[in-house]
Amino acid sequence: MNVSVGTGRVFESEPRFGWRHRVLRLVWGLVWSLLASWTQPFHGWRRFLLRLFGAKVGKGVYVAPSARIWYPGNLVLEDFAAIADHADIYCMARITIGKYAVVSKRAHICTGTHDINGEFFQLMTSPVTIGDYAWITADAFVGPGVTVGDGAVLGTHGVAVKDLKPWTVYAGNPAREIKERRKFERTDVPMRGWREPVER
Template structure:
């Protein structure tokens, strides 16, 4: 999907097909997704499915969520994604069942190789296992997998996959601060 070895100052980083699909999605987001009333979760889920997203049951994606490429999105059942969330999914973002992503959180699936001459664009998937909560304005970087039951505290930064399930992580970089009670759904 990402063009390798290009000069990003004068040429695109993505195929023409990808750029056309993203423009179509941007128009649909602006005209149909963003202005939809807050309770119209099924409408927004339908639009996301129309653009290739895999959406489970009882999913609440609010109207001010920014999604870069719906075809790179998989959301499980009973998931909430709050207004102001950015899902910058150049690669797959997978959100497990019973997870919550709070206001202003940013899941960033792309970056640049600072050691390459052209700052080569690169992407990697982000995976949230079940019952994960990403609190307000937290940042999750490309290539990260969050284990089941993890909580990422408000404004925390996660650049590497945490190891322990059912743990609260906080800070920059996020570190484990306490265990939480496991709930089986």
């Protein structure tokens, strides 16, 4: 384990991805491509496939068929979390997406980097946590080791390389604090899925 100077972030240097892991990722890629990439209406089927390959998936989760998930075994999706079209979930280390959190189109959540001072440019990984009700908007980037607080918003094309405070809106590269966000909690209207409230 290494600590990145100036950030306090803990990275695992040279993580091991053995042949079994590589074969599993290959099989996963083929399964998603052949059995999920065309299944837009079948949310439950995609949740099943993710669970089958080791992801922890809560109820009502939405994952778009065009989303790219590097390794499901490192993915945790809490109840009603959503991953939109063409989002890139690069989970070399664990990525946790909280309840009702949304990762929008073409957003990139990345847990891998390299040691730029290492002789061999070693791979380093660190987990990412996206809190409940947070929103990673279109084309935004969240880097290794970052915690996005509950209810935080990262604006379009924003780049988060440091933790984002709860219920705060950020934008820019690097992301800068813009304003506070009103706190709320979805308890009064149960949800049947990502978009649809339950009929009473």
